[in-house]
Amino acid sequence: QSVLTQPPSVSAAPGQKVTISCSGSSSNIGNRYVSWYQQLPGTAPKLLIYDNDKRPSGIPDRFSGSKSGTSATLGITGLQTGDEADYYCGTWDSSLSGGNWVFGGGTKLTVL
Amino acid sequence: EVQLLESGGGLVQPGESLRLSCAPSGFTFSNYAMSWVRQAPGKGLEWVSGISGSGGSASYADSVKGRFTISRDNSKKTLSLQMNSLRAEDTAVYYCARIPAMTTVTRFDYWGQGTLVTVSS
Numbered sequence: 001q002s003v004l005t006q007p008p009s010v011s012a013a014p015g016q017k018v019t020i021s022c023s024g025s026s027s028n029i030g031n032r033y034v035s036w037y038q039q040l041p042g043t044a045p046k047l048l049i050y051d052n053d054k055r056p057s058g059i060p061d062r063f064s065g066s067k068s069g070t071s072a073t074l075g076i077t078g079l080q081t082g083d084e085a086d087y088y089c090g091t092w093d094s095s096l097s098g099g100n101w102v103f104g105g106g107t108k109l110t111v112l
Numbered sequence: 113e114v115q116l117l118e119s120g121g122g123l124v125q126p127g128e129s130l131r132l133s134c135a136p137s138g139f140t141f142s143n144y145a146m147s148w149v150r151q152a153p154g155k156g157l158e159w160v161s162g163i164s165g166s167g168g169s170a171s172y173a174d175s176v177k178g179r180f181t182i183s184r185d186n187s188k189k190t191l192s193l194q195m196n197s198l199r200a201e202d203t204a205v206y207y208c209a210r211i212p213a214m215t216t217v218t219r220f221d222y223w224g225q226g227t228l229v230t231v232s233s
Contacts, residue, residue, distance in 0.1 A: 035219040044223040101159035
């Protein structure tokens with residue numbers, strides 16, 4: 001059971017838009033920056049979004065992030081088959097002793 | 113180019129120990145905090161441990177606290193994870209990941225390719 005809740009799967013057609021939600025609480029998302037990671041099949045995760053809505057160099061602007069209260073959202077527009085991957089949100093959680101980093105359970109994106 | 117290369121994974125029996133290493137290149141190692149993140153087969157990501165750039169501060173997930181020890185040697189540019197009293201549930205791919213800060217875990221901006229640890233009798 002992850003501290004951050006993501007839908008297990010989402011799907012959409014090529015060229016369409018999809019959003020992936022990440023729900024937390026005041027001990028994590030509510031008071032911390034959120035980052036998002038893309039994990040293509042058989043590869044290591046890759047940073048996609050950081051500080052809620054910033055994109056690292058090289059990440060296309062089809063990918064966007066936002067945060068409101070204790071929830072964050074990843075948006076992907078102009079879906080491509082190459083976007084099929086698992087997506088994870090992550091942030092620091094201060095509810096446990098000393099705090100620790102937490103990830104969402106992951107969302108599998110299928111581009112139909 | 114930033115690269116992180118993990119090594120040391122393998123098959124061990126429950127209760128045994130294993131030491132993972134991560135060799136960074138392409139950046140000034142001592143200027144960055146580092147972490148280990150693992151992924152059990154078919155499962156999601158789980159943060160394991162983190163260490164500050166100086167090595168003076170470390171933190172652990174409750175699931176490994178008291179069994180795993182993270183360390184770094186900035187002069188040799190090496191990150192390590194000593195894993196003792198291994199359990200079947202520790203079976204996972206272990207990733208070395210860079211944190212773009214000296215202490216605070218803000219995000220993981222570069223990841224290694226991972227090394228597989230299998231704990232089984």
